[in-house]
Amino acid sequence: MITVSGLRKTYGDVVAVRGVDLDVRDGEVFGLVGPNGAGKTTTLKTICGLVEPTAGDVRVAGYDATDPAMRHHLGFLPEESPLYEEMTPRSYLRFFADLYDVPRETADGRIAAALDRLDLDVRDRPVGDFSKGMKRKVAIARSLVNDPDVLVYDEPASGLDPVTTKTVVDFTRELAAEGKTVLFSAHDLYHVEAVCDRIAVMHDGRVAAKGTLDDIRGEYGSVEYRVALTRQLDGAESVGDHYELTVESMDKVEALRERVQGVGGEVVDIRTRESSLEDLFLAITGESKRAAEERTRVERGEHELEG
Template identity: 35%
Template structure:
């Protein structure tokens, strides 16, 4: 089943092409990261999914419903944490949640205190939101998104204003919701969080999709390097030099008992280890330093590659 489907989605503001023929499918049950540099079209795409903005052409389907023609039905089945959210200073946290319960008509299904507890603001629930810190406001809007056990969560920069503990809790809540069966679609500049929890990610640049895959899949499509650091015994410079005869090894150096081998993505760490073993080199330990999502993001958005699906 498909949670989100974009078909030729395009949005133009005068001479500015914010979203340019975007085709994208998010399967039900995925945690899906939606990435791109500032101005890439991420927020515009999310605004179209929520029917805050109408597309110039193309279609957006959410949970099998037309995002524009059936927007009310869509909103009853999703939870949203927008990037540019607004809370009402004179209303308490609990009153914010009561409003969502009434608007979605889900009063008999909701444990408001339980949701407030999950996001760690239950003790502040009856204080006015105007007295909340930025992090507490972020938690409040997340609580509003979680009400009613949504089938889909759309989160735009969910960790904004949160300290490291809050960001970790946010990740745990996302994972728990996904375990419950909720599809999660979120945009974030916190690459470590995206890399830690996403099944797949899409990268857009200048309104176009340039890559969509798992993190490992993205690594396999780039020229980024893997560095293998090996704690060795009985090795010499000839052992390091011998590795450089392999087509996927770009460099191999030995410094005391530490050997560092740089490989392209076509390389295999197991072949390197086997080659050293065959030369009689003692392998005590090894570690792998692969390209981070931040590295991949920079490569894709700098080169502005076209997506291959």
């Protein structure tokens, strides 16, 4: 549904995107992640026809991204999405439906359905009175008034409280279940890991890795086994009424089993820990742990969030 081949975008001497290739399939949720300045937003805006590529080919729903007809098949949610704050959600969304020539009765049905699913009950008060989370829900509903095949969301849950974030994340998965193609970027890697079918990690304007989480974990990640023993072995840590050791393979687990049996003990538990998307992100981009912690702190916000 979305194909990007050899995408390059420069601004003067600055190269924002350099040779990006992507394919996003019908009915798929595809996540685009990477540190600030990696080229994610430029890539998304080029896919939406808002930025003209310097080189490369971008197609959406069978249309060239620069073809105005493509926009009837696309819903776009930018990271910053100012609204007409003097309008109510209902009048605002009707206005955008009129831009797409959606009949009033059809538009009203779509608007009501979207706002119902997003748990936004307030529909006839000015949007300017709304919290950030409520405004974000209106903006998401706006992306759906033309019933698009493809949705491109840039940081859809940025700065939202946990309840609103969960609503947005669950809604994203519902859209894909209905057959819509969803491409989105996000800094919160936990939600990307939870909802995406496939992922691309961008770094320095390039796609550094892409595939399913298992694909990327197989190339960049690791698996650890935390083994609980009833008897002490060299290097084992005392934990309550047992001892624990961490090893990197099942062969080493079996070796531990033989060792502990040799001293009259046994293995009573084995817990597996695979690399999280956060671990993989750091391995791929080379971002330091301290920088990642600071990035996470800033992006999740150690401040009061609105719902």
